[in-house]
Amino acid sequence: MEKAEKKEYSPAVIGWFLCVVGFVGALFVGWVIFPALLYSSMEQPFPFNHKAHTENAGMGCDECHVFKQDGFFTGIPKLARCMDCHESLQGKSEAEKKFQAYGQKLMEEGKEIPWLVYSKQPDCVYFSHAAHVKMGQQKCETCHGPIGTSEQPRVYKKNRITGYSIDIWGRRISGIKFNTWDRMKMDDCGECHDKNKTSNACFVCHK
């Protein structure tokens, strides 16, 4: 009898225990399971190596990410630009040979590489690289992070509900931001505009 009595915990202990389990469980669901469900992971069509071009081959960003004279930013280069150089092999790496075969096949089919754009904003947003890079003297890294020197593209995460990239909402589900490029929601644009005393009128960023 005595032994059995000892095993009974007081309701307060059980209550606290359930509370902690519930709290940890809820955190686990909210911080681990929910983001995993909310975002689908996608690979880039080809693992492009920025470092091989920028640091090793010494190319500048503007050799591929070109501004036109009227300020239009061409964004990710077309396949034809890659093949300018990779028509013939530039080095001895396996990766390049693989790319050459891949690129030539697409060229014959008349297709482009379907790159996924991490920073793609919703359709209602107007953004101008010329205003930021040419006029505002902002660095690419401030908004994009160290993509220009990376060897491997990141996994692209797409919000299953909105269809937007995780880079817009923020790479942490909690919304905590350590770097300027962790998040690019409206308030993040606005925060830097405030700092630079640039206009925050609605029609500046919307169209």
Add this chain to the structure above:
Amino acid sequence: MNETQFRLKYGMVIDLDKCVGCGACMVACQSENNLYVRLDESDKLRSTTWMRLYRINNGEKFPEAKFSFFPRPCMQCGHHTPCVSVCPATATTVDEEGGIVSQIYTRCIGCRYCVAACPYHVRYFNWWDPVFPEGMEKSLSPDVSPRMRGVVEKCTFCHHRLMKAKQKAAMEKRRDLKENEYITACTQACPTGAITFGDLNNPEHQVAKLAARPDAFRLLERLGTEPKVYYLTKHDWIRKLADNYLPEEDFRNVKKQKH
């Protein structure tokens, strides 16, 4: 007038005596701004026309009968802007850059207060999702976001053209735009040059000179909304139609009220 003052004030002058009513401004506006086309565009109760060409007459019988055409974009009111003051969602504001009245479609909740408040009927509500005739989606402009069902839209003085002009200027490390670097689609399309566009604050600009002419007037001027669209005409009967004058009232002697 205690109109909110900005450094730039984009405005328009429309010379009614030069307008031949061809409708090129309407067509240019529709294709520039991704307006959808209804099956029956002649039904003006339902069609959406940011730039609307009205036909006005003096109501007399032959031989006194006269008529004229009257293009009507958004007036971009600078004072007590009626649509802005009633909007419960801050979806529309008078922007500090040039005083253009913005409309953020994703923010609009579709209450249509602004449609009711606007004295010029420039605002349109989307009762349906836009349906573009087959193949026309391909000709849509990526510079202007298309509108969905349930939001209000209106003329924006082709604001995207302002942003494009500024982007080009940024490449040349300029902040200030030259005259005519930014003009609206209707201004560009008008074959008789009846529409002039520019900065009303800049006395060098043609538009400011025209707006200062004695025969320049604005629609419903006595409301005190300070529209940025001026009209020119030498015809008194048109001037009389532009505001609610009493029959015996002479529009020349009517002083503007202070608001």
